Amino acid sequence: MLQTIRENSQGIIAKAIVGLIIVTFALFGVESLIGLANSEKPPAEVNGAEVSAVELQRGVELQRRRILAQMGEDADPAAIDENLLRRQVLDALVNQEIQLQSAEEQGLYLSDAMIDQMIVSTPDFQIDGRFDPNQFESTLRTVGMTPLMYRQLLRKEQLIGQERSAYQLSAFATPAQVKQLLALDRQTRDIAWTRLSRDAVEEGLEITEADLKARYEANLDRFMTEPQVVLSYVELNQADFADPEAVSDADVRGAYEQELARFEADEERDAAHILLEVGDAGEAEVRAEADALRQRILDGEITFAQAAEEFSADPGSAAQGGELGFNARGVFIGPFEDTLFGMQSGELSEPVRTEFGYHLIKLNDIRATEAPSYDERAPVLRAELAAQQAEAGYVEALERLADLSFSSADLEVPAEELGLAIQTTEPFAETGGSSELTNNSKVLRAAFSADLQDEGLNSAPLELTRERAVVVRVKENIPARQLAFEEVEAQLEAELRQERGSEALSARAEALIAALSEGKSLDQVEPDLSWSVAADMARESDQAPLAVNRLAFEMARPAGEQPVYAEVALNDGDLAVVELSAVNEADLSDVDAEMLRQMGGFMANRYGQLSYQARLEAIEAAAEVERN
Template identity: 30%
Template sequence: MFESIRKHSKFVMILLFLLIIPSFIFVGVNQNYFTESSATVAQVDGHDIKQSDWDNAHRAESDRLRAENPGIDAKLLDSPQARYATLEKMVRDQVLAAAVQKLHLSASDAQLVRTLQEIPAIAALKKPDGTLDAQAYRALVGAQGLTPEGFEANLRRDLSMSQVLGGVTGTAFATDAQVRQAVDALYQRREIQVARFDASAYAAKVQPSEADLKTYYDAHTSQFQQPEQASVEYVLLDLASVQAGIALNEEDVRTYYKENAQRLAGPEERRASHILINAAKDAPAADQEKAKAKAEQLLAELRSNPKRFAELAKANSQDGGSAASGGDLGFFGRGAMVKPFEDAVFGMKVGDISDVVHSDFGYHIITLTDIKAPKAPSFEQMRPKLEAELRQQQAQRKFAEMAEAFSNAVYEQSDSLQPVAEKFKLTVRKAEHVTRVPQAGATGPLASQRFLEALFSSDSLNSKRNTDAVELAPNQLAAGRVVEYAAARTLPMQEVSDRLRASYVAQKSAELAKADGEAKLNAWKEKPDTAQLPAAKIVGRTQPEGLPRDVVDAALRAPVAQLPSWTGVDLGAQGYAVLKVSRIVERPADDAQALAQQKQEFTQWSSMAETVAYYELLKKQLKVQIKVARP
């Protein structure tokens, strides 16, 4: 049989080709033929979200956030919480897309056009006749890697998806009775009396033995942990250190003064007058033409008799602020006027009359009446500022040249920072008790999480080699090395004797205060007349009267079906409190404005709650499963 196949191998290959290829056409090529299938991390309506999909989506989301926030810490973007947020967003998008299909929702052409017109970048592309500049529109969406058709398809899809939850969000409402009930409960006040049993008052009663302290120490060793620490050395290359090594050449300073004298003197100002014929940018074309014709008529009169400018401005200018003074606008610098007007004024000579200039306000005729160019200060007056600017510029350039050399040096001579310090004229700084996270009050490199991570990396700790150069901020590099390292350890009982005793006394004092408070609470409930309570206070959430939040919350939670009402509050290390609630105090009536604001806020929160509840219902209906644990 095999001999027959060998003889007719060409025929067999053709036959196999004809049998196998159609199977790929009708069944499809399974990715598993070529790559191992990716794990499923979530399911929505029977559709899988794969690990690879999640990785790609998070990479794209991180790139977007980095582009919008260049200074963001990259570790924040790759944290478990950030990755999980990306997965939740993918699930939400698929839930909304599935709901769009099942509910047969779609965005109309009118909705699409209206939304496009509301996008400022697109609205700015309108021509004077009101039509859209198609070429500019194509270039705008092309910058996002899309065609106009693709951009509009995405927008239409987003509009359809927004209808899923928008139907709930946009229809939420609250009645006055609902708002009143909720707000009254929130701002209700109560008259209470509070007896405090402070833990500190019981400290003298606690006299621990050595055995007590040993038992407490053994049960609470986590309280006496010393975190890992290191003694380190580091060098910092920044603009300040580069500037310190720059010696300025006198000739360079004088040349810099000559090149920048006008800038240092301050901006030039110009004085102009104008005649304005109003024409709003969204006015009909006919009105625009009429205003332009009027301006051109006035310009023709001025060309024949320029001395009539003030006269014609008073009679015809529609700028109410300057017409009465013959169109005079006073002195102004660049940036004070709209661009077409400014460009015209700063391109004229004194006495010139411009052509008709069109701006968003209408049509202008301008005459330049004066130029004020401030006198440049002397070289000696400006020397400190000139030297500072020049030193800064040279430091910027030199830093860029030194950065690579610095990075190479700390790597190539990795057993010491001294050669680097000598080469770049830096100071080797030392620090003790450095921890893996920035300590309170830390400055410079020791306040940088990125630098500390480099110091406490396994390579740095094990080999005691220099870290790579770490960029702390723009124009700021640091490198360090660990000189001595102490791993995290539980401190011996003898080293923490004072802290151990204080912790034990604090715990036992709080326990005694609580026991005494609970005993008094039970006794006063039985015999209210024996209660020893201070004067009553009226408290509420916005009126705590100096009481701890736990006490105020307990007072407002206490049952009021039968008054007075008694309750106790465990204040933890602070002790215990016994409360007597005597009566409910109605809150003062709010004015109409406050009531309206309260109703608006309540409606917003109610709308949010309903929207979240509806989204959770959709997830249940679509059998959403997220197979990754929430961090």
């Protein structure tokens, strides 16, 4: 065979291939051939720049973690739509790349030194107010990132933020625009309105059976039931494994002794403090000031309470002489708490440095939590120990249930082996039922899965909570069916009455507006109605219903003495006919320069946001994005 290979390698074609490989190696390196063998397209390309699969995978994982954290301890990863999650993360990465390219095109820049400064000044990466590399790396590991990945992410976010800030901070509002907005905001209007009742109109409508049947026949597709299932199931509950009587007195006594030790260590301390902020002052200067103030207190020149009221920068305690009251461990920041719980009653501490500044701490009193007696705690401890023992039995039974349900053709064997009752659910559709079980997402997915629907299998154990699990199987499939006319007759009548009532009510309002616009009075057109009046009504005033108020400020200004009219739907389904008789301009004589400045700042910020949003829409529309 080797001789054959040697002979074939002497041909012209073989030599050409070898020559091509040599040239490729020389020009591009071995990576070029590896790339040819592994040429999978990236998930997306933005103006020729790739959004890598690694970025997408990392983004999906981070977003999945956030979602599961929000779902709580009973989070179900299977409830997350992976395709939807991937699309959302990819869209976000594409938008980020578009914005990053825009920022770089503007010549925006972030040096490595600036990134370093941001990292070392981030509180999450600090211990006792100082940057700690181990803390930095540990924090990043919890979110699946490396320091290099974090630096790249920080750079992107900051560059995008620079461009956003450039638009937002460069926007401005002219004094004329500010005054115009203030004038519109303070403008008032003279209105009146009258209510047209929907109920009164609907009561007078006649809905015949023929009308209802015609509507039924025209909407047969709407009146189909959903396919439903009835499940059989067995439930395993950890509480059933708890047996307080099986817990020995010795175990209860041991648990009580352990609790006593914790009670003896559990104490509260009544403290007061004075906070001196570092601020613009130098570190050494503030420390010297704290030392001097401490000495003045020790010399009796000033009391601690007086010093706190005069010098403390803590607004919550300064007025109370620095008093913080009784607190246990876990309330205060590390250095403060460590100092406090190492002091003797009546002692005044040396200055303590925290991220807030320098503290002088005074310990007023110490009180220990009084431990309850054995007789008080024994029933509780016995129940807790029984619950702990039940957990082991529950886990063992859950594993046994999984094996039995997998190997059994029904639920009879698992129920008999574990002493469980076979129960039945009410019929329910894929959208869920009315009970906790039939509305559980895990149960719904299992009930309508191919394994249970087509194969007739038992489900795997489905954990409803950490202490409860069920195994389900389909007992009955109820196919979709056409609802009879009699079953939906009441619904049809309600729909028709509402629709025709709306039409009749709107026609009545239009006729009333037409008559009023011709100069007729309300008494002439609708003697049973009356006007509700709101003179000089301001925006968002409670003089009229909210819908009436908003419509009044959207209506065109009256031309001359003739009011203008419009209709609006109210929250309860009634209609209101609104009369606008006058628009009253605002008096701006009391507007001072400070108010104009604040309003101008608000408007400029809003204009900046809108400008940047318009910029984003423009660059996103112009970007060439290819999703693979």
